[in-house]
Amino acid sequence: MALTGLVLIGFVFVHMAGNLQVLAGQAQINAYAHSLQSLPWFILWGSRLFLLASVVIHAWTAYSLIIENRKARPDKNEVEVTKRAGWSSLKMGLTGSILLAFIVFHLLHFTIRTIYPEYAEMTTTVGSTADVEIHDAFSMILAGFKHDIISIFYVVAMFLLCRHLAHGFSSVFQSIGLRTEAWQGKLDLIASGYAWLIFAGFSIIPISVLAQKHGLYEFYDPSFFVSEASEKTNTSNLLNNES
Amino acid sequence: MKLTLKIWRQSGPTENGSFESHVLDDVSEDSSFLEMLDQLNEQLLKQGNEPVAFDHDCREGICGTCSLTINGYAHGPENSTTTCQLHMRKFNDGETVTIEPFRAKAFPVVRDLIVDRSAFDRIIQSGGFISVRTGSAPDGNSIPISKVDADKAMDAAACIGCGACVASCKNASAMLFTSAKAAHLNLLPQGQAEKDARVLNMVSTMDESGFGNCRNYGECSAACPKDISLDYIAKLNRDHAKAKIKKIFS
Numbered sequence: 336m337a338l339t340g341l342v343l344i345g346f347v348f349v350h351m352a353g354n355l356q357v358l359a360g361q362a363q364i365n366a367y368a369h370s371l372q373s374l375p376w377f378i379l380w381g382s383r384l385f386l387l388a389s390v391v392i393h394a395w396t397a398y399s400l401i402i403e404n405r406k407a408r409p410d411k412n413e414v415e416v417t418k419r420a421g422w423s424s425l426k427m428g429l430t431g432s433i434l435l436a437f438i439v440f441h442l443l444h445f446t447i448r449t450i451y452p453e454y455a456e457m458t459t460t461v462g463s464t465a466d467v468e469i470h471d472a473f474s475m476i477l478a479g480f481k482h483d484i485i486s487i488f489y490v491v492a493m494f495l496l497c498r499h500l501a502h503g504f505s506s507v508f509q510s511i512g513l514r515t516e517a518w519q520g521k522l523d524l525i526a527s528g529y530a531w532l533i534f535a536g537f538s539i540i541p542i543s544v545l546a547q548k549h550g551l552y553e554f555y556d557p558s559f560f561v562s563e564a565s566e567k568t569n570t571s572n573l574l575n576n577e578s
Numbered sequence: 579m580k581l582t583l584k585i586w587r588q589s590g591p592t593e594n595g596s597f598e599s600h601v602l603d604d605v606s607e608d609s610s611f612l613e614m615l616d617q618l619n620e621q622l623l624k625q626g627n628e629p630v631a632f633d634h635d636c637r638e639g640i641c642g643t644c645s646l647t648i649n650g651y652a653h654g655p656e657n658s659t660t661t662c663q664l665h666m667r668k669f670n671d672g673e674t675v676t677i678e679p680f681r682a683k684a685f686p687v688v689r690d691l692i693v694d695r696s697a698f699d700r701i702i703q704s705g706g707f708i709s710v711r712t713g714s715a716p717d718g719n720s721i722p723i724s725k726v727d728a729d730k731a732m733d734a735a736a737c738i739g740c741g742a743c744v745a746s747c748k749n750a751s752a753m754l755f756t757s758a759k760a761a762h763l764n765l766l767p768q769g770q771a772e773k774d775a776r777v778l779n780m781v782s783t784m785d786e787s788g789f790g791n792c793r794n795y796g797e798c799s800a801a802c803p804k805d806i807s808l809d810y811i812a813k814l815n816r817d818h819a820k821a822k823i824k825k826i827f828s
Contacts, residue, residue, distance in 0.1 A: 400791050404749035407790030410681045413584070413597065414650030418746070420795035425748070427793070506794040509808065512816025516809050 336400070337510035339393035340503050344529075346386055347496070351536040358543070358554065361473035365462025368472035394435055401428055423498040424506075430499040437492040445479060454478065477559050480544035489541045497534035501527050579605045579671040583618060585630055586678045588687050591694075595687065597676075607667040611654065612637060612644060614666055631690040639663040639803065642738030645745070646691055647678040652742035652801040660740065660803040680741050682750035684788040695741050697787040698755060702739075704783040705776035706759045708768050721767050734762035736804040746801035749790030754798040756784045757814035758806045764817055774821035781818055 353371075356364045371379070417425065440450075448454045457478075459471040480486045504526035508514040514522055543554040581602045588595030602621065605614050612634050619629035635643035644661040648654040654664040669675060677691065685693040723731075735758075743754035760780050763769030769776070792811060799808050 400793070404751075404790040404793070407683050407788055408681060408748070408750040409683055412647055412650055412681055413586075413678055414647075414676050416650035417748075417795075418651070418797055418800035420748075420797055424793070424795050502794070509794045509812050510792075510815055512812045512814075512819060514809070514812045516807050519808075 336393065336396045337507045339389040339396070340507055342386070342389040343393060344500065344504055344507070346389075347500075347533050347537075348529075351533055354540055355536060357473065357476055357540055361459070361471075361556065361559075362462040364473050364476070365459065365469060365471060366464070369462065369469045372470065390435075390438060394431070397428065397431055421502075423502040427499060427502055430495040433495050434492065434499060437488075437495075440488075444485070445475065451479070474559065476540065477544055477555065480541040481548055483545065486541035486545050490538045493534050493537045496537070497530040500530035500533060504529055579607060579666065579669070581605055581614070581666075581669065581672075582674040584674055584676045585691070587630070587690055588679075589689065591686055591688055595690075605666055607665070609666050610637070610662055611646070611648070611664040611666065612662050631688075631692050633692050634662060637662040640738060642740035645680045645693060645695075645741060647680060647745055649676050652680065652745040653740070653803050657800075658803055658805050660738075663803075680745035682741075682744045682789065684750065684752070685741060685744060693741075695739075697789070698739050698741065698752070700787060701752065701756055701780050701783050702759060705772070705779040706763070708763055708772065710768070723766060727765050731762050731765040733807065734758045734765065734810055737762075737802075737806050738804060740803065742801045742803060743798035743806070744789065746797045747790065747792075748795060748797065749793060751792045751798070752784050752787070752789040753792040753811045753814065754802065754806055754808075756780050757810035760817065761810040761813050764813070773817065774824055777814065777817045777821045778825065781814070 353367060356367050423430070443449045444451070445454070454475045455470075457471040457474045458468040459474070460466055460468060461471070462473075463469045480489070505514075505519075505523045508518075508522050543552075546552045547554050547557075547560055583600045583602060584597050585600065586595055587598045600618060600622070602614070602618055605617065609617070612632070615630060615632055622629050633643050633645050635641045637644075639660045639662060642660075644653075646653065646661045648661065648664070653659060653661045654668070656664055656668055679685075679687050679691045679693050680695075682693075684697040685695055688694050737755060737758035739755060739759075741755070744750050744752050760777055763776065764773050794808075796808055799806060
C-alpha cells in the first residue's frame with residue numbers, strides 16, 4: 336500500500352511538471368510529448384506497465400483491507416464518534432474509488448483516445464525537430480478541455496486527489512516506520528503542501544482553457560480559439576440575415 | 579442528578595443483544611461512572627430484575643479491566659481517563675447516556691457489557707516477554723540503559739491493555755496495543771535477543787485473532803487512557819519490516 340502509494344506520489348509530480356509545459360505553448364508541449372512517445376519501446380512500455388501495476392496493486396490492497404476491516408468490526412456502535420481523524424483520512428476509500436474511475440476515463444480520453452477518436456489524427460510539424468508530422472498534443476489538450484463538463488470533472492477529480500494525497504503522503508511515513516511525534520506536524524505540513532501543489536499544478540490547465548474559452552484571460556495563442564468564435568458569429572450573421 | 583441510561587443487554591455470547599432503557603434518579607455528581615452502574619444494579623435487584631454485567635477491578639485507573647463505550651467514546655468522552663476514573667459531574671442532569679460493550683470481532687461479548695479480551699493475552703503469549711535465567715536477582719544497574727530509552731520503554735509499558743484502542747478504531751485494529759507491548763521490550767537491552775521473533779510472532783498472532791488493519795486515523799491514541807503515542811506503531815512497522823527482511827536473507 337505504502338510502496339505503491341510512494342510510486343504514485345512521485346508519478347503525479349512528474350506528470351504535473353510535464354503537463355505544465357502546455358502553458359509554454361504548442362512547440363514546447365508537442366516536443367515534450369513527442370520525446371516521451373519516441374522513447375525506446377521497452378522503457379516506454381516498461382514504465383507504463385510499472386505504473387499500471389502500481390495502480391492495480393494499490394487499489395487491490397486497498398479494497399482487500401477495507402473488506403478485512405469490515406469483518407474485524409461487524410457490529411457498529413449505536414453512537415459513532417470520531418475524535419481525531421479528518422475527512423480526508425476517513426474517506427480514502429471514496430476518494431480512491433472516484434480517482435480509479437477518473438484514471439480509466441483519463442486514459443480513454445487522452446492516452447487511448449477512444450472517447451474522441453479524432454484526437455489521434457491531430458498532427459502538426461510545430462514542435463518537431465526534424466520537420467516531420469508529430470502528434471499535436473497541444474491541440475488535443477485544448478480541444479479536450481473546451482468541454483465545460485469534462486474540465487469541471489477534471490478539477491473535481493484533482494481536488495479529490497489532493498485530499499487523497501494529504502492523508503496518503505503523511506501516512507506513508509507512518510507505515511514504513513519513519514514518523515515520530517516530533518516530526519509528525521512537519522510531515523503533515525509537507526504532505527498537505529504537496530497535495531495542494533499537485534492540485535494547483537494540474538487544475539490550472541483545464542481552468543486556463545475554460546477561462547480563455549469564456550473570454551476571461553488569454554493564456555494561449557488566440558488563433559486556437561478562433562474557429563469556434565468565428566463559427567458562432569457566422570451562424571449569428573446567418574440568423575440575422577434571415578430575419 | 580437524573581439520568582436515562584440506554585444500556586446494551588445480551589444474555590450470552592451466542593444470543594442477540596439489544597438496548598434497554600433505565601431511568602436513574604438521584605445520581606451523585608461525585609460518584610464515578612462505575613458507582614453509578616452499581617446504583618443501577620441495586621435498583622434492578624430491588625425490582626427483581628437481572629443486574630447489568632460489566633467488567634471492573636481496581637477502580638483506580640491502573641488495571642485495565644473496566645471497559646465500556648460511553649456515548650460512542652471508549653472509556654467515555656474525557657481524555658486520558660478510564661471508565662472507573664470518569665465522574666458523573668462530566669454529564670448533564672437529564673441526559674441520556676448510551677452504554678455499549680467494546681465492539682470488535684476479536685472481542686466477543688460474554689454477557690451484557692463484558693467482552694472477552696483474551697486475544698490480547700494470546701498476543702502477549704506469542705512474544706510479549708523476555709526469556710531469563712531465574713534465580714537470585716541480578717545486580718542493580720549491571721546493564722546500563724540510557725535515560726532516553728528507559729523513558730520511552732516506560733511510556734510504552736504504561737499500556738494497561740484495556741482494549742480502548744481496538745474499540746475506538748474504525749477497523750478494530752490492535753496495532754497500538756501490540757506496538758506498545760513490543761516496543762516496551764524492544765527498546766531495552768534485555769529485549770534485544772528475541773526482538774525479531776517477538777515482532778513477527780506478535781504481529782501474526784494479532785492478525786490471526788481477527789483484528790483489523792491500521793489505516794493511520796489516530797483514533798486509538800486519542801482514546802487511550804494512558805496516551806500511548808502513535809510513534810510506537812511507526813516503530814512496530816519499522817521493526818517488523820527489518821525482521822521480515824532479515825528473515826528473507828537468513
